[in-house]
Amino acid sequence: MKKFIYILVGVLGFAQIGLAQNKKIVADKIIGIVGDRIILQSDIKNAISDMQRQGGNVPENAECMLLEQALISKVMMLQAEKDSLPVSEEEVEADLDLRVREFIRMYGTQQALEEVAGKTIYQIKDDARESVKERKLAEAMQRKIMEGVKITPTEVKAYFDRIPKDSLPFYESEYEIGQIVAYPKASRDMEKYVIDELNNYKKQVDSRLTTFDQLAKRYSEDPGSKDRGGQYQINRNEKSWDPAFMAGAFRLKNGEISPVIKTKFGYHLIQMVERNGDEAIVRHILRIPPVTDIEVAEATSKLDSVRAKLIAGTIDFPVAAGKYSEDEAAKYAGPFISGRSGSSFVTIDELDKELVASLDKLKIGEFSQPLTFTDDRGKKGVRILYLKSRTQPHRMNVKDDYDKIAQLALEEKKYAAMEKWMNTRIPSYHIMIDSPNAVCPQLQKWTSTPKPTASNQ
Incomplete structure (x- = not known):
């Protein structure tokens, strides 16, 4: 459950967009209550169905995990309302619109989505509105709890020292690669x-x-x-x-x-x-108008001039990329290729084959000759590659992986803060879990706490 509390807040709000509702629920019942808010068995079943439909991995104890997540979400949402944390109707509507568009892209058309859901778009949004607002309130509460959680170098070192040496992960080589792209203009x-x-x-x-x-x-x-x-x-x-x-x-x-x-x-x-x-x-x-060798040669000549400036040191790479690159992604993410983690370090399997073939010829700090390539839209381009750094395969250590370790340590500290906050709030709410679900190990603390009296509710 370690990351479940604060990373997956609102899973139910997402799942309840309505796609599982075309399956008729023969019988429904209340399986949980927090304050004056209820959790239905159909909420959990539909969440699991939507996870399966989207290709997600559904663990064996999914019902227990999702029920706990729903309880957490209710507590955080109720506390957010008590604390008057701001969530506007406009934010909720924008979130609904975004999620509906994501599902439309998934199924191809609005008609296909409505057929899957068994409802119109307006009905889907109306049915999901309350759960989306709950999720956004819970997220606002989560941010408030965690906004002051910081990590120090001493805590990072202490976290690393607690990891068993035989459990330290092994990292493959990672590359920090920049590129300046020019797209030849068709005649x-x-x-x-x-x-x-x-x-x-x-x-x-x-x-x-x-x-x-x-x-x-x-x-x-x-x-x-x-x-x-x-x-x-x-x-x-x-x-x-x-x-x-x-x-x-x-x-x-x-x-x-x-x-x-x-x-x-x-x-x-x-x-x-x-x-x-x-x-x-x-x-x-x-x-797409095809480009000829003449246009490719013109783009190559342009990048040759840029490369000469880089080698001479009259311009540094980020400035040159900002001035000359025609790569749309670079305008928002910068000139360095981003990996799956969102960082500027990438592994070989995250790079296109043409780029990988060029890496063997580059040393750290070098700029490649202009190279032709085809992007993911099928468009022909020319680019200069810059190999800023390359790590060697190694076991996790503080020297090479400080940022990764610090992030893990921060996640642990945030979890601890969240756990402490939750444990202090559970006794202050009326909570009920139906008896079959109460046997879930992670739900024991929800049923073993003293019930609030009339004076402290």
């Missing part, structure tokens, strides 16, 4: 060729020689939607979409096809399938 002739092709597709649909989705399956260069006939569910308020794409889409009426639209990804035709306020189902065909 005007190639751009015109692609535009003409897209206009021809539009004429074919208008003439009813074929359908938009058939053309998308055949010609679109968007791997994320090609097999679905180019279909996406979009929302006007989502920031992840290209602004030109969104503006072009929401100017269309149902069934209408846009003129050719240029975005950072290439050129598009967009067809409006169905629109409902800020929500819409669209299809699109993406074509």
Whole structure:
């Protein structure tokens, strides 16, 4: 249970978005009460069903764990209300919108989601609103409890010394790699060729020689939607979409096809399938103008000049990346490649094959020659790699892994603070757990505490 308390706060709020509700519950009952808030058996069953549907690992004691999580969530939510911690209706609504959009992306369309849930989007949001607000109140309480928890170097060392030497993890080599990217610009002739092709597709649909989705399956260069006939569910308020794409889409009426639209990804035709306020189902065909060896050579020459400045020391790498790199991710995360943990250190298995092949030729502190590559969108680019550091395979130690150890020590201290806070609050609430669930080992403390009297409630 060590990290369950404060890392998974609100699991039920997420699961109760409504996807499991299309399964009829034959009988339901109250299996827990905290104060005036109840926990239903269906809450736990549906949470497990949604975890399974999303491909999550469901432990053997999932019901006990989720029931404890629900009890914790209720206590924290009630205390947040007592402390008047601010959670606005706008925050709840934004959270609901975000989660619904995530599920729409998962299932492809709003219609598919509604079929799975057995409800309309509005019903899904209404049913989930209370649990989402509870989760946000619990999170606010969690932040308040933990905001003052800090860790000192002495505590980090003490934490490390408590780890049995035969249990110290082994770390593979990790790399800190930066890159400056340039994308060759297609020639005007190639751009015109692609535009003409897209206009021809539009004429074919208008003439009813074929359908938009058939053309998308055949010609679109968007791997994320090609097999679905180019279909996406979009929302006007989502920031992840290209602004030109969104503006072009929401100017269309149902069934209408846009003129050719240029975005950072290439050129598009967009067809409006169905629109409902800020929500819409669209299809699109993406074509990316091909670049020739001439354009690649121009991008290579540009990066050659940047590399010369780096080697001469007239500009440092972060400044050069900010000034010259065309990598969109670098604008937000910086020029160093991020790993799964979110840090700037990555392992070999987190890198693309083209990049791995180039690493063997680089020493620490060196800059590669400009190298051609293909990104995850299928777009050809040229990049300079910078190998800032590389660790050797090793057992965890304070010298090489201080930040990792400090984070683990901080997590432990936060858990202890949370556990202490929870143990002081449990006796002050009326808590009931039905007898079959009360045998769960982690629930013993919830049933063994003295009941509050009328004077201390």
